[in-house]
Amino acid sequence: MNNTTLNRLLLILLLLNFWVSADETDWDAGIHNTEKLSFQVETFVAGFDVPWGMAFMPDERMLVTDQIGDLWVVSSDGKDKVKVSGQIPAVRAKGQGGMMDVEIHPNFINNSYIYLSFSDILENKSHTVLLRAKLVENKLIDAKIIFKADEKFYTKISRHFGSRILFDDKGYLFFCVGDRGERDQAQSLKMPNGKMHRVHDDGTIPIDNPFYNTEGSIKSIWSYGHRNPQGLVLHPVSREIWEAEHGPKGGDEINIVTKGHNYGWPVITYGRNYSGTIISKYTHKEGMDQPVFHWTPSIAVCGITFYKGNKFPEWNNNLLATSLKFERLHRVEMDGLKMVKDEIIYEAGSRVRDVEIGPDGLIYVALEDPGRIVRLSPYRK
Numbered sequence: 001m002n003n004t005t006l007n008r009l010l011l012i013l014l015l016l017n018f019w020v021s022a023d024e025t026d027w028d029a030g031i032h033n034t035e036k037l038s039f040q041v042e043t044f045v046a047g048f049d050v051p052w053g054m055a056f057m058p059d060e061r062m063l064v065t066d067q068i069g070d071l072w073v074v075s076s077d078g079k080d081k082v083k084v085s086g087q088i089p090a091v092r093a094k095g096q097g098g099m100m101d102v103e104i105h106p107n108f109i110n111n112s113y114i115y116l117s118f119s120d121i122l123e124n125k126s127h128t129v130l131l132r133a134k135l136v137e138n139k140l141i142d143a144k145i146i147f148k149a150d151e152k153f154y155t156k157i158s159r160h161f162g163s164r165i166l167f168d169d170k171g172y173l174f175f176c177v178g179d180r181g182e183r184d185q186a187q188s189l190k191m192p193n194g195k196m197h198r199v200h201d202d203g204t205i206p207i208d209n210p211f212y213n214t215e216g217s218i219k220s221i222w223s224y225g226h227r228n229p230q231g232l233v234l235h236p237v238s239r240e241i242w243e244a245e246h247g248p249k250g251g252d253e254i255n256i257v258t259k260g261h262n263y264g265w266p267v268i269t270y271g272r273n274y275s276g277t278i279i280s281k282y283t284h285k286e287g288m289d290q291p292v293f294h295w296t297p298s299i300a301v302c303g304i305t306f307y308k309g310n311k312f313p314e315w316n317n318n319l320l321a322t323s324l325k326f327e328r329l330h331r332v333e334m335d336g337l338k339m340v341k342d343e344i345i346y347e348a349g350s351r352v353r354d355v356e357i358g359p360d361g362l363i364y365v366a367l368e369d370p371g372r373i374v375r376l377s378p379y380r381k
Contacts, residue, residue: 031379034331034345036314038379041346044078044364048371053101053164053303054356054364058109062364063135064373065116067098073138078375087133087143091118092126095158100128101175103165105201112136113201115146117163117175125154127192128161128177132203146203147175147220149192157181160193160246164232164303169239172206173199174257176243178228183266183279186225189217194265196229196243196257198222210260225263225288231304236317242292244304244321247271248279252301253291254319256337264288270296293332293339300325303354309361311378320363322352329355329365346376 031040050067057063060076069091071084091099097119105113112134120129130147133140160178167173179186179194186194189211197220199205211217231244241257251271255263268282284290295301302322307315319332327348333341346352351368358364363376 032346035341035343037312038381039312039345039363039376040379041374041376044373044375045074045081046370046372047081048072048373050098050353050368051366051371051373052099052353053103054354054366054373055102055104055114056356056359057104060359062358062373063102063104063114064366065099065102066371067100068093069099069118071099071102071116071140073135074373078373082138084135084138084140086139086141088140089116089118089129089131089143090121092121092158093119094126097126097158097161100161100163101165103167106167106171114140115165115173117161117165119158119161120148120154122151122154125156126158126161127154127180128163130165130175130203132201144203147197147199149177153180153192155180155182160228162229164230166232166234166241167201168234168241171201173201174222174232174241175199176226176229176232178230178246179226179265183227186227186265187262187267189214189221189224192218192221194224194226195221196223196226222259223257223261223263225265225267227265227269230302231321233305236306236308242304242306242319244301245291246300246302247294247296247298249274249276250294250296250298252295252298254293254301254304254321254332255289255291258289262288263291270294271298292334292337298325299323299328299330302352303356303366305355305357307357307363309357311361312363320355322355322365324351324353324368327351348374 048066052067053065055063062074064072072081074081100117103115116131119126127149133143162176162178165175185191205219212219228246243255243257245253248271251269304321321330329346331343331345354366356364
């Protein structure tokens with residue numbers, strides 16, 4: 001064997017060793033330093049297409065929706081995941097649509113109810129739908145659609161579905177529907193699009209909803225004038241509903257959602273069309289709420305949560321916000337309703353879709369490429 005052949009064989013062996021090592025390496029491992037603390041990142045569970053929503057069950061297992069139409073149960077240590085079977089709905093996984101958020105019932109331990117939002121299929125059209133089902137031994141049973149818009153609102157447009165799900169402290173169920181690419185519909189109470197909706201846990205509509213007695217209105221509407229909400233969380237202290245909303249080219253908003261209020265889209269906005277042309281010359285108008293704060297230019301904000309726990313006490317009551325566009329996680333510190341700090345704490349190198357606080361007080365972040373959930377834990381020297 002001559003030296004050239006030997007060198008080639010050695011090179012091949014080195015490359016094979018690299019590839020094997022790369023497969024076994026945690027690509028998210030590393031220490032990250034921030035203003036107040038340091039943390040380490042590790043891959044918690046991988047093997048998804050686009051993990052869209054996460055929810056923890058009382059036994060600390062995690063539910064994960066995959067945009068392509070799957071629902072997974074992940075063990076508390078992240079070492080095992082099982083695809084949920086049974087009455088999984090068919091979804092129109094096209095564009096921004098597909099299987100979206102997941103939430104458990106506040107009394108899940110007794111009734112086993114979970115909720116899914118997804119883009120429903122009607123021929124080649126779709127709309128945001130809300131489903132309730134029981135999760136029993138990793139199988140969905142007793143599935144029931146509890147919110148479905150009239151079929152006349154279904155459209156071929158494959159963007160701006162929303163859609164996060166949230167229970168408040170009184171047990172009401174909130175969920176958001178984007179404007180579906182038809183911006184003017186966000187201002188019409190006769191349209192379900194561009195709205196925050198409130199229903200009972202079985203989908204029936206509370207009679208004290210703000211437009212319940214308004215002739216011709218969609219009775220489930222709680223607030224309106226929204227573009228494409230994809231973040232929803234209760235404030236840990238005030239218990240108000242905070243919402244994150246995609247703007248166009250600029251004007252990503254954080255709002256406090258209040259009964260009957262109009263959040264202005266598209267009459268007022270801090271954003272422009274993607275071409276740079278003006279949507280509206282107004283950023284303020286009487287009778288329309290201002291955001292708590294906005295990102296201009298847009299970061300493509302998605303899932304949000306507040307940190308509350310003992311693992312990162314320095315961040316208690318801080319808002320954690322994801323960025324699809326810039327592939328990062330923000331920590332937002334507030335003084336009342338004034339933003340005093342917006343720190344980029346994690347550069348993921350991948351679109352950041354959602355963030356949740358686990359029962360262990362650690363931070364779980366859903367990333368898209370490759371589809372995986374990473375876990376942030378404190379690093380103390």
